[in-house]
Amino acid sequence: MLLGKVVGTLVASRKEETLEGLIFLVVRQIGADGEETGAYVVANDAVGAGVGEVVLYAQGSSARQTESTRDRPCDAVIMAIVDTWEVAGTEIYRKE
Amino acid sequence: MLLGKVVGTLVASRKEETLEGLIFLVVRQIGADGEETGAYVVANDAVGAGVGEVVLYAQGSSARQTESTRDRPCDAVIMAIVDTWEVAGTEIYRKE
Amino acid sequence: MLLGKVVGTLVASRKEETLEGLIFLVVRQIGADGEETGAYVVANDAVGAGVGEVVLYAQGSSARQTESTRDRPCDAVIMAIVDTWEVAGTEIYRKE
Amino acid sequence: MLLGKVVGTLVASRKEETLEGLIFLVVRQIGADGEETGAYVVANDAVGAGVGEVVLYAQGSSARQTESTRDRPCDAVIMAIVDTWEVAGTEIYRKE
Amino acid sequence: MLLGKVVGTLVASRKEETLEGLIFLVVRQIGADGEETGAYVVANDAVGAGVGEVVLYAQGSSARQTESTRDRPCDAVIMAIVDTWEVAGTEIYRKE
Numbered sequence: 370m371l372l373g374k375v376v377g378t379l380v381a382s383r384k385e386e387t388l389e390g391l392i393f394l395v396v397r398q399i400g401a402d403g404e405e406t407g408a409y410v411v412a413n414d415a416v417g418a419g420v421g422e423v424v425l426y427a428q429g430s431s432a433r434q435t436e437s438t439r440d441r442p443c444d445a446v447i448m449a450i451v452d453t454w455e456v457a458g459t460e461i462y463r464k465e
Numbered sequence: 466m467l468l469g470k471v472v473g474t475l476v477a478s479r480k481e482e483t484l485e486g487l488i489f490l491v492v493r494q495i496g497a498d499g500e501e502t503g504a505y506v507v508a509n510d511a512v513g514a515g516v517g518e519v520v521l522y523a524q525g526s527s528a529r530q531t532e533s534t535r536d537r538p539c540d541a542v543i544m545a546i547v548d549t550w551e552v553a554g555t556e557i558y559r560k561e
Numbered sequence: 562m563l564l565g566k567v568v569g570t571l572v573a574s575r576k577e578e579t580l581e582g583l584i585f586l587v588v589r590q591i592g593a594d595g596e597e598t599g600a601y602v603v604a605n606d607a608v609g610a611g612v613g614e615v616v617l618y619a620q621g622s623s624a625r626q627t628e629s630t631r632d633r634p635c636d637a638v639i640m641a642i643v644d645t646w647e648v649a650g651t652e653i654y655r656k657e
Numbered sequence: 658m659l660l661g662k663v664v665g666t667l668v669a670s671r672k673e674e675t676l677e678g679l680i681f682l683v684v685r686q687i688g689a690d691g692e693e694t695g696a697y698v699v700a701n702d703a704v705g706a707g708v709g710e711v712v713l714y715a716q717g718s719s720a721r722q723t724e725s726t727r728d729r730p731c732d733a734v735i736m737a738i739v740d741t742w743e744v745a746g747t748e749i750y751r752k753e
Numbered sequence: 754m755l756l757g758k759v760v761g762t763l764v765a766s767r768k769e770e771t772l773e774g775l776i777f778l779v780v781r782q783i784g785a786d787g788e789e790t791g792a793y794v795v796a797n798d799a800v801g802a803g804v805g806e807v808v809l810y811a812q813g814s815s816a817r818q819t820e821s822t823r824d825r826p827c828d829a830v831i832m833a834i835v836d837t838w839e840v841a842g843t844e845i846y847r848k849e
Contacts, residue, residue, distance in 0.1 A: 370681070370699040370733055376497070377552035381521060384545035385511050385531050393466070393521070393545075395497050395552055401664070401683050401697040409497040411466040411521055411550075415673050415730070425669060425681070425699055430526045430622075430718045430814075431732035435673050442511070442544040444527035445466055448730040449672035449681075454699075456665035456683055472593070473648035477617060480641035481607050481627050489562070489617070489641075491593050491648055505593040507562040507617055507646075526622045526718075526814075538607070538640040540623035541562055568785070569840035573809060576833035577799050577819050585754070585809070585833075587785050587840055601785040603754040603809055603838075622718075622814045634799070634832040636815035637754055658777070658795040658829055689760070689779050689793040703769050703826070713765060713777070713795055718814045719828035723769050736826040737768035737777075742795075744761035744779055 370425045372399045372451065375418050379411055387441045394418065394447065396426060401454075403461045412445035413438050423462060425449040466521045468495045468547065471514050475507055483537045490514065490543065492522060497550075499557045508541035509534050519558060521545040562617045564591045564643065567610050571603055579633045586610065586639065588618060593646075595653045604637035605630050615654060617641040658713045660687045660739065663706050667699055675729045682706065682735065684714060689742075691749045700733035701726050711750060713737040754809045756783045756835065759802050763795055771825045778802065778831065780810060785838075787845045796829035797822050807846060809833040 373396035381393065391413045398408040412426045415435035424447045426432075432446040433439055453463040469492035477489065487509045494504040508522045511531035520543045522528075528542040529535055549559040565588035573585060583605045590600040604618045607627035616639045618624075624638040625631055645655040661684035669681065679701045686696040700714045703723035712735045714720075720734040721727055741751040757780035765777065775797045782792040796810045799819035808831045810816075816830040817823055837847040 370731070372699060377550060377557075379521075379550035380548045381545035382548050383512055384521075387530070388544065393550075395550055397497065401685065411468060416671055425667075425672075427730045427732040429732055431721060431730050433527060433530070434675070434721070434728055434730040440530055442523045442527050442530040442542055443466070444523040444525055446730055448676065449669035452668045452670050454665055454667035454681075454683055461665075473646055473653075475617075475646035476644045477641035478644050479608055480617075483626070484640065489646075491646055493593065507564060529623060529626070536626055538619045538623050538626040538638055539562070540619040540621055569838055569845075571809075571838035572836045573833035574836050575800055576809075579818070580832065585838075587838055589785065603756060625815060625818070632818055634811045634815050634818040634830055635754070636811040636813055658827070660795060689781065704767055713763075713768075715826045715828040717828055719817060719826050722771070722817070722824055722826040734826055736772065737765035740764045740766050742761055742763035742777075742779055749761075 370427050373397060373424050373426050374399055375420050375422050375424060377420060385442050391437060396424065401456055410445045412447050413443045414447045416447055416450055418447045418450055423451045423464065425451060466523050469493060469520050469522050470495055471516050471518050471520060473516060481538050487533060492520065497552055506541045508543050509539045510543045512543055512546055514543045514546055519547045519560065521547060562619050565589060565616050565618050566591055567612050567614050567616060569612060577634050583629060588616065593648055602637045604639050605635045606639045608639055608642055610639045610642055615643045615656065617643060658715050661685060661712050661714050662687055663708050663710050663712060665708060673730050679725060684712065689744055698733045700735050701731045702735045704735055704738055706735045706738055711739045711752065713739060754811050757781060757808050757810050758783055759804050759806050759808060761804060769826050775821060780808065785840055794829045796831050797827045798831045800831055800834055802831045802834055807835045807848065809835060
C-alpha cells in the first residue's frame, strides 16, 4: 500500500455500468516522510474518506478486494484512513 | 485509475481471436493538474470514448473486469469518460 | 497495452515444462510517437509475429489470456500485430 | 520480491473491515547492495517482523497468498525476515 | 519477462510456511543489450539456476504459475535459463 492525500473529487457520468454509485477521489501520493512525491492516482473509496484526509490505497487486483469494488474495473482503492505513522521513532503525521 | 486523453486510434487486423471487434485507442496519460505526463497506453474502450475525450483507464487484471474485455489479453481499458474533476477546490477540467 | 518492435529472438532450452514450444521474442518498447523509449521486454508470441514487426503486447496476468500462454509463467505476450496507428490525425506508422 | 528495512509503524482505526487486526509497517526499500533506494511501501506483516529488521516483501496479488492477507485489499506483505544475503561471494548483510 | 543475471543467494529462516524449501536468488536485471540496468529482484527459482547464470524471470501473478511457487506469496520467479539471444541479427549473449 502507499500513502496518499485526498486532494479532490472526480465526476464521470458515463462509465462501465458496474461502477455506478462508486466515488472517485483524486489522491496525491505521499512518501514515508509525509511529503508529496509528485505521483497521483484516481481511487475508489471503500471507507468514507474525504478531501484533505491522509489515506492508504491499494492497487492492482488487491483494489478489488473490498465490498464496493469487487469484480469491477477498479485498480486503486482507498482501504484505510491513517490516524498516525512514525518512522525511526518520530511521529511523521497524526490526524487532527 | 489514471487520467488520460484519447489522442488516436490503432488498427491491428492480425490479433488474438478473442480481441476481434474490440477498439484500440491511443491514450496519453495526464496528471492531476491536467497536463500530459509523457506516458501513454493503448487501451480498449468499454464506454464509447472518442478521440479528444478525457477518460479514466484501469490497468492490469482490473482492465478485464468489463463486459467487452473479460478473459481477453487486455491490460488497459477505458472504463469512464470524465465530466469534471477538481483539486483543492479548483476545477481543473470540465467536459464541454 | 504498449507498442513494441520485435528486434530479436531468444533461446532457452532449460525452462519450466509448461513453456515448452513457446517462442520468446525480444521487444523494444516504442512510444506513441513511434520512437523507441529505451525499455524492453521478452514476450511470448500468440500471433506469429516476426523480427522487425511492430506489435502490441500485454503484460501481467493479462498476458496469460491467450490460448498459448494460459496458466503458464508468462508475464508478457504479443497479442496483435499493428497495421497502423495515428495520433492527432497524423499517421505515425503503417505496416508495409 | 524486494528487500526492505522496517522503519516504522502505522495506525489506521478506520479501514476496510477485513483488515481488522492486521499490522501495517512502513518499509523502506533497499537495493541488492544494502543501501536504501528511496522507495517505500506500507506492508502488512505475515511473519512477526519488527522495526529495524531487514525483510523480503511481495507485492500485487502475491501479497494475498498468506494466511493473514488472503482475500483482503492488501498489495504488499512481508513474507520473510532476512538472515543474510551475498552478492558475488561477498556477504552484504547478516542479521545480528 | 525480463533478463537477469543471478548474482547471489539469500537465506531467510523465518518466513511464511508455504515458502519452506524454496530457494531465493538475488538477480540483477540486464537490458536487451546485455548490460546491467541497475534494477534487481529477489526471485524464487523454478529451474535450478545457479549464481552467474543468465536467466529469464516472470513477475506478478505469473510468478506463481510454476509447480514450486503456486499459491505462494512469491512475485518473481526464474522460469528459464537463457542459452542465447540476438538483437538485429547480432548475438548478444551465448551461454558457455
